[in-house]
Amino acid sequence: MRIYLDHNATTPPLPEVIDAVAAAQRDLFGNASSIHHHGQLAKAALDLARSSVANLIGANTNEVLLTSGGTESDNLAIRGIAEATEPSSKRHLVTSTIEHEAVLTTFKALEKRGWLTTFIPVDTSGVIEPQLLHDILSARSGDTSLVSIMHANNEIGTVQPITALARIAHEHGALFHTDAVQSAGKLPVDVNNLGVDLLSLSGHKFYGPKGTGALWVRRGIRLVKQTTGGRQERNRRAGTENVPAVVGLGVAAMHAAQAVEKEAPRLSELRDHLERGILSNVKGTQVNGKSTDRVSNTTNISFNNVEAEALLIALDLEGISVSTGSACSSGTLEPSHVLKAIGLSTHRTQNSIRFSVGLGNNTEQIDRIVELIPQTVAKLRSLNRRPVRT
Numbered sequence: 001m002r003i004y005l006d007h008n009a010t011t012p013p014l015p016e017v018i019d020a021v022a023a024a025q026r027d028l029f030g031n032a033s034s035i036h037h038h039g040q041l042a043k044a045a046l047d048l049a050r051s052s053v054a055n056l057i058g059a060n061t062n063e064v065l066l067t068s069g070g071t072e073s074d075n076l077a078i079r080g081i082a083e084a085t086e087p088s089s090k091r092h093l094v095t096s097t098i099e100h101e102a103v104l105t106t107f108k109a110l111e112k113r114g115w116l117t118t119f120i121p122v123d124t125s126g127v128i129e130p131q132l133l134h135d136i137l138s139a140r141s142g143d144t145s146l147v148s149i150m151h152a153n154n155e156i157g158t159v160q161p162i163t164a165l166a167r168i169a170h171e172h173g174a175l176f177h178t179d180a181v182q183s184a185g186k187l188p189v190d191v192n193n194l195g196v197d198l199l200s201l202s203g204h205k206f207y208g209p210k211g212t213g214a215l216w217v218r219r220g221i222r223l224v225k226q227t228t229g230g231r232q233e234r235n236r237r238a239g240t241e242n243v244p245a246v247v248g249l250g251v252a253a254m255h256a257a258q259a260v261e262k263e264a265p266r267l268s269e270l271r272d273h274l275e276r277g278i279l280s281n282v283k284g285t286q287v288n289g290k291s292t293d294r295v296s297n298t299t300n301i302s303f304n305n306v307e308a309e310a311l312l313i314a315l316d317l318e319g320i321s322v323s324t325g326s327a328c329s330s331g332t333l334e335p336s337h338v339l340k341a342i343g344l345s346t347h348r349t350q351n352s353i354r355f356s357v358g359l360g361n362n363t364e365q366i367d368r369i370v371e372l373i374p375q376t377v378a379k380l381r382s383l384n385r386r387p388v389r390t
Contacts, residue, residue, distance in 0.1 A: 008356035024244035028045050046246055054216075056253040063218060065216075069212060070213050072215075073202070074200050084224045089143050091143065103179055126158035134172075146175050152180070152187065156288055156339075188260055197221055207256070270357045274355055274369065288302055289339075297358060
C-alpha cells in the first residue's frame with residue numbers, strides 16, 4: 001500500500017473531475033469563440049466553470065480570468081499591474097522573502113527592468129508583522145503600486161494576516177495581490193473578507209487538472225495582458241481556451257467549496273496526529289515555522305543528523321511519498337529559501353521534510369508512518385555516526 005503525503009505539490013484529480021474532462025473532450029470540442037452551436041456549448045461550459053471558481057472564493061463571476069495555473073496567474077497579476085502603472089512615479093513593488101518562485105523570480109525580473117523592489121522579512125514562524133509593512137510603505141511616500149503577499153506558505157503552511165496587510169497597502173495607495181494557491185480549497189477564502197484586489201489560484205492543488213487556474217481581478221483595476229493575440233478572457237489573456245481542462249477545474253472548485261468546512265478540521269487532526277507521533281517517538285525533531293495559524297494539512301519537520309533526501313528516498317522505498325519542499329524547486333542543491341528566511345541553520349534546512357495530507361489520507365495511514373519513521377531515521381543516523389542534537 002502506497003501512502004501519498006505530498007498534496008502541496010499536487011493532488012490526485014477527483015473521479016468526478018476525470019469523468020467531466022473525458023466527457024468534455026468528447027462532447028465539447030467546439031471553439032468557445034465560435035458563434036455556432038458547438039462553440040456556444042463550449043462557451044456555456046466555460047461560464048459554468050468560471051461561476052464555480054467564483055463561488056469558491058466569494059467573487060463575482062465576471063471578475064474571474066481563467067489561466068493555465070498559479071504561475072501564470074501570479075505573472076499576470078504582478079507584471080500586469082506593474083506595466084499598467086508605467087511610466088509613472090509608482091515604480092515600487094513589495095513582496096515577502098518566503099513567496100513561491102513564481103512571485104520571487106517575477107519580482108527579480110522586474111527589478112532588472114528598473115522597478116524598485118522590497119522583500120519583507122518574516123518572523124521565526126514565517127509571519128509578516130503588519131507594522132513592518134506600514135513602516136516600509138510610509139517611507140516610500142506613496143510610490144508603491146503593488147504589494148504581493150501569499151495567503152498560505154507552500155512549505156511550512158503559515159497563513160499570513162492578509163486582511164490587515166491589504167488594509168495597510170490601501171492606506172498607502174497600493175494595490176494588493178495574494179497568491180492563494182495553497183489556501184483555496186483548504187481554507188475558507190473570500191476575496192471581500194480578505195480585502196485584496198487580485199487573487200491567484202491553481203486547479204491541481206484542490207483535485208483538479210494540471211494546467212488550470214484563475215486570477216481574480218477586482219472590477220475597475222487596469223491590467224496589462226501578458227499574451228497578445230485574440231480577445232479571449234475579456235481581452236486580458238489571448239489564446240483558445242482549453243475547455244475540457246477548465247470544465248475539470250469547475251468541478252474541482254465546486255467540490256472544494258462544498259467540502260472545505262468539513263475537510264479542514266479532519267486534515268488538521270491528521271496533521272497534528274502525525275506531528276505528535278514523530279516528535280514523541282523520534283529524538284532530535286522539530287516542527288519548522290510552527291504557528292497558531294497554519295493551513296490545515298501542512299507540517300514541515302526537521303530530523304537532526306539525517307539528510308532530507310536520504311530520508312525521502314528511504315520512505316519512498318517503504319511506499320510513502322513526501323517532499324523536501326517546493327516541487328517547483330526540486331533538483332536544486334540550494335537550501336530552502338523559506339527555511340532560511342525563518343532563521344534556520346543550514347543544517348536544519350538540509351534535514352527537513354514536508355508532509356502534506358489530503359483527501360485520500362486517514363488515521364490508519366498516519367499510524368503506519370509514525371510506526372515506520374523512527375526505525376527509518378535510526379537506520380540513517382547509524383550510518384552518519386554523529387551525535388543527535390535535541
